Amino acid sequence: MNFFKFLNIFHNDLAIDLGTANTVIWKNGEIVLNEPSIVAYDDKQMKLIAIGTDAKLMLGRTPKGIEIMKPMKDGVIANPQIAEAMLRSYISKLAGNFARRIIVCVPAGVTEAEKIIVRDSCEHAGAKEVHLIAEPMAGAIGLNLDVLGPQGNMIVDIGGGTTEIAVIALGGIVCNQSIKVAGNVLTDAVLQYFRDVHQLRIGENTAEDIKIQAGSAYPFKGEKDLQVNVKGNDIVNGIPKMITVSPAEIRENALSPQVQNIINAILKLLEETPPELAKDIYDRGIMLSGGGSLLRGLAKRISNATHLSVGIYKEISPLFAVVTGTGIVLDAINKNHNEYRSVLIKHSTYL
Numbered sequence: 001m002n003f004f005k006f007l008n009i010f011h012n013d014l015a016i017d018l019g020t021a022n023t024v025i026w027k028n029g030e031i032v033l034n035e036p037s038i039v040a041y042d043d044k045q046m047k048l049i050a051i052g053t054d055a056k057l058m059l060g061r062t063p064k065g066i067e068i069m070k071p072m073k074d075g076v077i078a079n080p081q082i083a084e085a086m087l088r089s090y091i092s093k094l095a096g097n098f099a100r101r102i103i104v105c106v107p108a109g110v111t112e113a114e115k116i117i118v119r120d121s122c123e124h125a126g127a128k129e130v131h132l133i134a135e136p137m138a139g140a141i142g143l144n145l146d147v148l149g150p151q152g153n154m155i156v157d158i159g160g161g162t163t164e165i166a167v168i169a170l171g172g173i174v175c176n177q178s179i180k181v182a183g184n185v186l187t188d189a190v191l192q193y194f195r196d197v198h199q200l201r202i203g204e205n206t207a208e209d210i211k212i213q214a215g216s217a218y219p220f221k222g223e224k225d226l227q228v229n230v231k232g233n234d235i236v237n238g239i240p241k242m243i244t245v246s247p248a249e250i251r252e253n254a255l256s257p258q259v260q261n262i263i264n265a266i267l268k269l270l271e272e273t274p275p276e277l278a279k280d281i282y283d284r285g286i287m288l289s290g291g292g293s294l295l296r297g298l299a300k301r302i303s304n305a306t307h308l309s310v311g312i313y314k315e316i317s318p319l320f321a322v323v324t325g326t327g328i329v330l331d332a333i334n335k336n337h338n339e340y341r342s343v344l345i346k347h348s349t350y351l
């Protein structure tokens, strides 16, 4: 083994999906970290006391003086200080102080100011070289779509904060749509439904559990036999209570209107897609990624509305498509497969 190959072993390069809901990190060909993008901050000690899963478990249960903070909003860093502290902790855990090259994904419609915040946060957290990649591009690569070829591919990445819809061909995004309706809005719709219609106040984690366990976008087999018990407190007198609802009730009253917003955005982008690429999409259909795409019956509902086939890639979880694509690009660049540089948003100033 020559000296440079030997040094390569110690490369601490990371691919990071810094998502609104989850931060997922890839290193040396595998996912090494998957944590909610949440921290718990102690006002008195002025320091972070929990990060990721530990902080999420504290949501809605904290005593005075402890704040639960989400540094990401709508796919971008909303609180740079907290995001940086979170990233610093993850980067130093995974790469010590020697992170060399980091690729982070950002929404396709990221602004210049937002790009600077992401770059600065990674650099302050120890990265020597930072590249950015658009989330739908990374997702498409993770789903094994041929993004460098001339054929058009449509990907819909439904995350926690944003739904990113893009048509990709020849290594670039030809057209895209981004809306702030995704998993978090669906969770919120469940929470609001119980508050407004059943006078039941429930916590965010409970609402998310209900969405995941009993939520749907389309009627499903066996739903008539399923009863959902929901516990919270009565908004009138504050007393803890439990009510029982059906999955159809949750779908029709809470989730459906927001699912329709996602479908409308897909229809709008299909309308804007150039005809040559529309032809490819007719043949190939639409691919879904992101945790929000796991909502039961969503692919079927989108397929019914668009008359296109809608697929979820079976090889990897939709939750990991974006980080996997980012990792594939990182590995390709490390191996000097420079055609992959065209899929990055902007070349690092360090090169």
Ligand SMILES: Nc1ncnc2c1ncn2[C@@H]1O[C@H](COP(=O)(O)OP(=O)(O)OP(=O)(O)O)[C@@H](O)[C@H]1O
Pocket: 017, 018, 019, 020, 021, 022, 023, 074, 075, 076, 135, 158, 159, 160, 161, 162, 163, 182, 183, 184, 187, 208, 211, 212, 289, 290, 291, 292, 293, 294, 295, 296, 318, 319
């Ligand atoms: N089985 C499931 N059914 C429905 N929703 C799910 C399921 N599993 C996860 N989710 C939702 O997926 C969302 C998180 O997805 P993901 O990790 O892809 O988002 P993110 O990348 O952090 O966000 P963004 O891309 O918007 O910045 C959450 O809203 C979560 O509730």
Ligand SMILES: [Mg+2]
Pocket: 017, 019, 020, 135, 159, 160, 290, 322
């Ligand atoms: Mg995402």
